[in-house]
Amino acid sequence: MTGDVAVLGAGMHPWGKWGRSFVEYGTAAARAALADAGLEWRDVGSIVGADTVRGGYPGYVAGATFAKALGWQGARVASVYAACASGAQAVNAARAQILSGIADVVLVVGADAAPKGFFRPAGGDRHDDPDWLRFRVLGATNPTYFGLYARRRMALYGDTPEDFARVKVKNAALGVLNPYARYRRLVSAEEVAASAVVADPLRLLDICATSDGGAALVLSSMEFARRHGAADPVRIRAVSTVTPRYPNTVLDLPDIATDSAAGAPPPDETFRASIAGAAYEEAGIGPEDLSLAEVYDLSTALELQWYEDLGLCAEGGGAKLLREGATTVGGRIPVNASGGLASFGEAVPAQAIAQVCELTWQLRGDAGDRQVAGARVGITVNQGLFGHGSAVLAVR
Known part of the structure; x- marks a missing residue:
C-alpha cells in the first residue's frame, strides 16, 4: 500500500488526572479535530477507535463507543488494540480505508483514563502472557x-x-x-x-507517569482535501x-x-x-x-x-x-x-x-x-x- 492521505484536523484533550471517563476525553478530542478540519461529524464516513483495556467493555470497542457518544450517523466503525502502538495502528487502518476507496473521510480517536501506579497485565492471571x-x-x-x-x-x-x-x-x-x-x-x-x-x-x-488524555485526527483522501479547499495539507506518506x-x-x-x-x-x-x-x-x-x-x-x-x-x-x-x-x-x-x-x-x-x-x-x-x-x-x-x-x- 502506497500513497498519501491528508491530515485535515488534529485535536487533543489535555493530559492530567481528571477522574472522568475515557469517553469524555476522546469525544472532546474528536470534536476539536473536526473543528480544526472545518467538518461536521455527519461528514465522516468512518471512525476508527484505539482501544483501552482499562475502560471495561466500552474500551474494548472504542470505535463504536465514540461513534455512540458523538451520535449515531451511519459511519463505518472499527476498533484496534496494540497496547502503546494502538493509536498508530488506528491511523494505519484509517489510511487503508481511504486508499482503498472505502471512505473519503475517517476520524481516528484514542483516549484513556489510567489508574494510579504501575500498569497491570490485562485480563487477570494469564500464564501464557x-x-x-x-x-x-x-x-x-x-x-x-x-x-x-x-x-x-x-x-x-x-x-x-x-x-x-x-x-x-x-x-x-x-x-x-x-x-x-x-x-x-x-x-x-x-x-x-x-x-x-x-x-x-x-x-x-x-x-x-500514567495519565488521562485523548487525541484525535481527521484524515481524508487527497481528492477530498482539494475539494474541501486544503490545497497543501500535511500528508501521511x-x-x-x-x-x-x-x-x-x-x-x-x-x-x-x-x-x-x-x-x-x-x-x-x-x-x-x-x-x-x-x-x-x-x-x-x-x-x-x-x-x-x-x-x-x-x-x-x-x-x-x-x-x-x-x-x-x-x-x-x-x-x-x-x-x-x-x-x-x-x-x-x-x-x-x-x-x-x-x-x-x-x-x-x-x-x-x-x-x-x-x-x-x-x-x-x-x-x-x-x-x-x-x-x-x-x-x-x-x-x-x-x-x-x-x-x-x-x-x-
Whole structure:
C-alpha cells in the first residue's frame, strides 16, 4: 500500500488526572479535530477507535463507543488494540480505508483514563502472557525493565545518569510550551538527581507517569482535501506497523562484560530500528531528510536509544547527540518538541495519535513557541507489547 492521505484536523484533550471517563476525553478530542478540519461529524464516513483495556467493555470497542457518544450517523466503525502502538495502528487502518476507496473521510480517536501506579497485565492471571510472567515470577514491572535497559547503555556506551537527566531537562522545558501537557514546569538536573530511585539507575523523574488524555485526527483522501479547499495539507506518506523478524526478536547486543559494542548487529538488523526503517523505505525518505521526530520516551534512557534506531546518529552516539544540543528545538534534529511522555505521561491508546497531532501542528507552522523552524518532514515511533512497533511519517 502506497500513497498519501491528508491530515485535515488534529485535536487533543489535555493530559492530567481528571477522574472522568475515557469517553469524555476522546469525544472532546474528536470534536476539536473536526473543528480544526472545518467538518461536521455527519461528514465522516468512518471512525476508527484505539482501544483501552482499562475502560471495561466500552474500551474494548472504542470505535463504536465514540461513534455512540458523538451520535449515531451511519459511519463505518472499527476498533484496534496494540497496547502503546494502538493509536498508530488506528491511523494505519484509517489510511487503508481511504486508499482503498472505502471512505473519503475517517476520524481516528484514542483516549484513556489510567489508574494510579504501575500498569497491570490485562485480563487477570494469564500464564501464557510474558508480561504476567515477568510481573509475577520476576517481580519486574516496567520501570525495572527501563532500569535494566539504562544499565546496558551505561555498560556498552558509557552513558551516565547525568545524560539521562539531560533528556528530562530538555523535554520538561519543551513541555512548558505545550498547553496540552500535564507537567508544565522547568526541571533541573539537580532535581532529577534528588528524586527517588525507582529502578537503579533511573529515578522518579527519569520515568514517565500514567495519565488521562485523548487525541484525535481527521484524515481524508487527497481528492477530498482539494475539494474541501486544503490545497497543501500535511500528508501521511508512510505508516509502519512491523513485527520482529525471527530470530532477532529482541535487540541482540554483545556480552555486556566486554564493555564494548564491537560485534553488535547494525541498527537495520534490530527490531526497533526496523520500525522506522519500514517507514523510510515506503516513503523514499531517510533520516537525513527529517525536520523533527516524536519518540516514545517511557524513560529518559529509552529516548537516547530511539536516536540511534532512527538513524540520527551511530549506535552508541545518542548521548553525544544530546550533549551537543542537536535534539532540542533550535538544534539540528529536534526530538520530542511536544515535551514527550516526560511532560504528558502515558494515556496509552492516545499517545501515538498525539504524536501525529504534534507533527501536524509543526508541519503547518502552528506549534507556537516550540515551533521547529522550516519543518517539512517528521516521524513518530513507538513500540507496543508483543512486538507491535509503529512509525508514522508525515510531510508537507
